[in-house]
């Protein structure tokens with residue numbers, strides 16, 4: 180059987196569940212080899228973090244250059260692997276880093292690229308949801324090795340236990356791919372909560388929180404959810420920019436999205452409209468966010484959220 | 497410094513978008529300058545102003561580059577009225593429905609021809625929403641890639657650019673040398689409104705029109721193709737309750753019923 184490559188998705192040194200989702204889709208096309216870019220000496224411990232997903236082989240490339248030189252270095256090495264393995268397709272997580280790596284790899288290998296896939300068929304037909312989820316598009320790469328980025332949380336992962344063979348390759352990052360250098364890095368502040376794009380449930384707060392995210396966080400914690408924010412909230416400095424959901428923030432498609440004190444501007448909707456279920460708490464019945472709500476509460480978030488938090492805790496205990 | 501800004505004319509994000517023969521219908525909707533590119537223009541002007549200006553005889557020039565149909569001149573005029581000095585518009589029948597590979601081949605060609613030090617882009621076009629063009633331009637030109645910047649500082653003497661990059665991996669400080677491709681996020685600045693003087697001045701600025709032949713580029717194939725597009729059923733109308741003290745309980749029951757908890 181042919182080989183399909185996935186780029187193992189590590190954020191902050193941790194394997195994300197997107198890796199298993201990528202493998203699930205890639206396994207429809209061919210035997211899955213996960214390419215693992217790790218810091219020097221840490222390939223084995225990183226590989227040990229990949230425990231689920233239909234992965235046949237893990238290919239480790241170690242270098243401190245990946246952290247130091249970012250997208251350019253990852254794209255360079257991944258392209259070298261493509262030349263060596265001649266895969267049927269390459270699948271990468273659809274976030275800022277993944278998409279940029281995919282773009283550069285597409286140029287290097289003169290191959291077509293499709294981003295933001297929500298599904299990929301065995302024949303490499305890609306499904307995308309466009310225009311805020313109002314339109315389904317099917318497309319296919321027509322030249323070169325298909326380079327496809329898959330949105331986290333779009334497919335349900337095959338969570339088989341992995342017992343992959345492990346191979347280590349010595350590949351050098353070409354000097355031309357080291358044009359950008361890291362000075363310092365501050366990992367995202369998650370506060371022990373799941374990563375936003377990966378989370379099954381996201382609870383977001385907007386201007387309606389008036390700067391007090393404690394009720395939003397408490398509700399999120401009762402659900403084991405990630406916390407998101409509108410731009411109004413991140414601009415005001417109430418919540419870190421890295422938590423912004425929307426056109427210029429993260430795109431999320433969790434099982435459940437709870438929008439608290441968010442009006443539903445088109446730019447916010449662009450980042451959450453494909454969520455499976457949407458719950459809204461807003462005191463203005465005219466807020467446009469109600470148009471896309473599966474369950475809407477017209478009310479004050481400061482009275483609804485604490486009660487709902489107690490209600491969820493009571494159910495769970 | 498010679499600074500280029502890549503801008504795109506896109507369908508108005510408030511307008512309803514539809515597919516026509518497998519492509520986004522760009523003809524029957526209002527078109528505007530991609531709003532994220534306004535931040536790129538503003539940042540280019542700020543960088544120029546901080547290092548000797550871009551007026552007549554100034555130390556810098558800001559040139560906007562766009563690939564798109566004739567009517568993209570509307571978006572270009574806006575950039576010129578904000579204060580950009582010059583503009584290049586690449587239009588060619590062979591570019592209808594161009595994908596990211598074709599777009600970046602063309603933009604990289606125009607950038608090479610212009611001999612720029614810095615290229616500044618938005619992070620995303622509101623229609624394609626790929627966020628790949630800046631990285632792909634950097635790859636094609638073999639320049640430093642400094643993308644998703646929420647802050648940029650430029651040192652023209654040392655030919656060095658330092659940015660704060662904000663992504664899912666956190667907040668990174670990074671640097672590279674000229675020539676470099678930068679993309680900026682909307683947190684970086686507040687784009688200026690064109691002044692009356694700016695609008696008048698823009699009318700006198702010329703837009704250089706080019707086609708593929710003028711750039712000595714061929715786009716021999718499409719790298720990807722749309723098979724079909726279909727509207728999805730609208731979200732079924734949901735249930736809305738007005739809080740009378742019991743809404744939280746109803747909300748929890750909804751979550752239980754939908755097996756979300």
Ligand SMILES: Cc1cc2nc3c(=O)[nH]c(=O)nc-3n(C[C@H](O)[C@H](O)[C@H](O)COP(=O)(O)OP(=O)(O)OC[C@H]3O[C@@H](n4cnc5c(N)ncnc54)[C@H](O)[C@@H]3O)c2cc1C
Nearest residue numbers: 385386387409410411425426427428440442447462463480
């Ligand atoms: C280029 C560009 C990019 C953008 N990108 C993004 C993006 O990525 N993400 C994003 O979110 N926005 C983005 N925006 C901004 C967007 O247009 C809106 O301004 C923003 O989403 C508004 O945030 P909000 O809903 O929190 O605030 P508002 O629109 O002010 O809404 C606040 C809501 O809270 C409700 N409320 C107030 N008090 C309470 C209470 N006690 N209880 C319950 N409800 C209450 C109000 O009724 C109101 O509906 C972008 C804008 C531009 C121009």
Ligand SMILES: Nc1ncnc2c1ncn2[C@@H]1O[C@H](COP(=O)(O)O)[C@@H](O)[C@H]1O
Nearest residue numbers: 502503563617618620621626627628629
């Ligand atoms: N046709 C185009 N002409 C000029 N610049 C473009 C074009 N398409 C994309 N860009 C630039 O690339 C950025 C990212 O676009 P995209 O990768 O399409 O989301 C935009 O914000 C623009 O700065």
